[in-house]
Amino acid sequence: MKILSSPILALKVVELNSKKNIEEYKALLNSFWSNNIYYNYEYMAYYENNLERLTYFILEKEGVPIIIMPFFIRQIDSNIEFSNTFYDVVTPYGYGGPLFNEEFKNYLGYFWNKVDAWYSQNNVVSEFVRFSLRQNSDNYTGNLEHTLTNVRGLILEDQDKQWQNFVPKVRNNFRTAEKNNLSFVAKIGSNISQNDIVEFHSVYIDTMKRNNASEIYFFSLEYFQNLIFSNAQNFSIVFTEKDGVVISTELIIFWKDTMYAFLGGTRGDYFHLRPNDFLRVNIIKLASELKFKYYVLGGGRVDGDGLYKSKKAFFPKDEDPIFYTGRKIINALVYSQLTQVRGSNTTSFFPAYRLPR
Structure with missing residues (x-):
């Protein structure tokens, strides 16, 4: 652990490489940030490998944690013979960056300055x-x-009023689903069973295969079991069923006032019954019953595509938030040398020297 500090503020850098450090991180996330799943150890560990070390920054004010940010630090391999070993940093997949309670937002500038100083000191x-x-x-x-x-x-x-806000296509598809005698089932928190996870995983993997998804999206059954059973209070699994058969499903994350559509899938043979619109309308009803303020559906593969439009149909009047990514070059000379060796100067991929071959 290394500390960069002022008399009041201290930035700590902790690697999640021991049971003690992992348990301390989990306790911090639970105590100060309601166990946000996108920052959860079981969630992030899936993306860790021998070349990427899961680590976190934590800014403390008079010993009290106020900002936390997990990240992977990766050694850079190159044909260039540098005198030092160099690294880069990337945050885990999903919604990340610094996590803080609103009253500490004014400390973000200090946080980033200390992070940048640590980067410079650690290559x-x-x-x-x-x-x-x-x-x-x-x-x-x-x-x-x-x-x-x-x-x-x-x-x-x-x-x-929520019903009237949907685009007409959603309402028509929901009526079609009702005529097809579909049913909605929601399992919440400790009511989620082993069989529920198996059913969800089966439909999810079937969907990934149909969509020719990248290998990284083929999460194992064990991954979901570990993630959900370790953090049951933060999850719900919902199903659309036809005659007792699960035909559509979504894994939902709960955090504070928001429900997040995490992962889901649909059996291809049942699209004509309109199970997805039926599922989403019922999720919104459930969110209202549980007193959530927002439902985040995510975006498309690119802005304005069919996937985005299908999600936007439920909330056509709401303002869309933007998912931002940050790109920062700390050592411009080494970055340029690495990029030139790879011949990737013109790419928009970041960092350019990691452009897949």
């Missing part, structure tokens, strides 16, 4: 940050990029 060449939708990119010391428009809908107490 970090570049940083890539995936931010959340909660405006945690303020005072960022690198370049911010509008990466993807997301759909986030306000949940209304008046569900009749």
